[in-house]
Amino acid sequence: MTFVKQPDRANARLAAPVRWADHGFAAIPTLWLAVFFLAPLCFTVVYSFGNSLFGAVELGFTLKNYQTALSGFYLTTFLRTVQFAVTASALCLAVAFPVAYFIARKAGRFRTLALVLILVPYFSSFLVRVMSWQILLARGGVLETVLNALHLHSGPLDLLDTKTAVFIGMVYAYLPIAIVPLFVVLDRIPPALLEASRDLGASRWQTFYAVTLPLARPGIATAVLLTAVPMLGEMVIPRLLGGSRGVLMGQAIQSQYMQSQNYALGSAMAVLVLIAVAILVAALARLTKGFATVPA
Amino acid sequence: MTARAVSTKGQGAVRATDAGLALWFALAILFLFAPIAVSILYSFNAGIVGKQTAQFTGWTLDWYPAAWNDLALRRSVQTSLYVAFWAALIALAMGTSLGYALVRHPSARVRWWLSGLTYILLIVPEVVIGVSLLLFYAVTGVPLGAATLIAGITPAAIAVTALIVRARALTLDPRLEEAAADLGSTRLKTLWFIILPQLLPAILAGGLMSYAFCFDNLVVAAFLTTPTVNTLPVYLYGSLQYGPAPSVYAAATVVFLFTVTLLGLAALCFQLSRKPGRAGAG
Missing domain, CATH: 1.20.5 (Single alpha-helices involved in coiled-coils or other helix-helix interfaces)
Known part of the structure; x- marks a missing residue:
């Protein structure tokens, strides 16, 4: 390499005649996604302002659907969904952080194995795992038997079809994708920084609060994003573990489309979910201010 | 410490x-x-009158042949395999192209827009995508079928593949491409013989991940299935209202073993992709 004069990179680019290849690589997936992702989303936004007929929508401009979606039962459902997503995401983070910390700092040569163990369940059938929680949480089920045997609880356990069951299911389902970004940031903190903090007289807890936690901010933001967003639209877990009480936004939107056939109202509710997501993203962007990129 | x-x-x-x-x-x-x-x-679990129970009622092996003999279940598995295969293939091609463009497109502004698009793909809740696609197909008058379902479940898989390929493309050594150019290779030849072999493990890992994702997709598929095109998760979800039979669990166990095998392969590919790339025709 040393005896050959290296060509200037910019010159090499200019000399390359096939610039259309670069544009092709960008254009083909963009075009595909424009048709099967962006266009449908635009349809939803446009139709949320339309007049609903049964199973069809008349285009127009009315805020009637938003008025309905933001009043009475629908408003309660929306607020409940936001509250559930925020709480479950925070719980998920609380469970995930020590796990990620352990894998990044303490697992030693078992760290790869530890990560794989965390990720394997994420790839088994989501639906079957949630169904299995029905067996675990049911009266006379596995959890009841285990808790009674350990003398942590006595008598029957009535968890299925409660809020608690929905929280357990949500934390369960999204725990792996909360752990991964936390692991990534904790892993990237140079050990020299922690040693410097210790050398300057900080205790272990002081080091954690003053060095580790602030540097983990992008990972925390990504973890919250990756858990809270799907939770805002979750429709399977609440139905299987929460029973008929406490319907969340995902089910409410689904029933507007599948049962009531009120596409306009369903669209308005979907747009509300997107607005909640956008607010969440904006809030999390503030948390990562000062960091160049958010790891995905 | x-x-x-x-x-x-x-x-x-x-x-x-x-x-x-x-x-x-x-x-x-x-x-x-x-x-x-x-x-x-x-x-x-033996269950009671063919239904799953919370209490374990006794051992039986009957549910595996029962799952095999359940024609609707078997057809839904076939549909899932077929749909996931084509969706993963599309996601592999589109995701590779997008992931490469995210790193190598000459214009910084285009790269910025592309990465914005990639992140948006990951943060739109599935239920919103599902209803939007249903509305989109209804309004444009496209009849629902296997093709509409396959196209509908690709976006998230494309994003995942793109991010995996992007991570690998960031580590490419530009000197290899310059050396190829010096030796008289055209851009297309360089792409095919120098860049593609280096990206290949990441591409395969992305494709296998997409396959697992698409196979398991429930929410988007729930809106786009028809009586003739019914995937396994949607079939199971529908069967829940009658109380699931233990044969559902037998089918799930088989599918899980299958997925874990696929993931093992994906992990192997990814492991290979982290090793320093060997240039040249692979």
């Missing part, structure tokens, strides 16, 4: 924290695997 000398009291506290963390990790693993263990165990 560090080699510095600490007082015995401090060491005790450190050891207690470490033990606490290890215990927390073990409990998390138990928490994550409990439902999987239960779903495998209960595929051998």
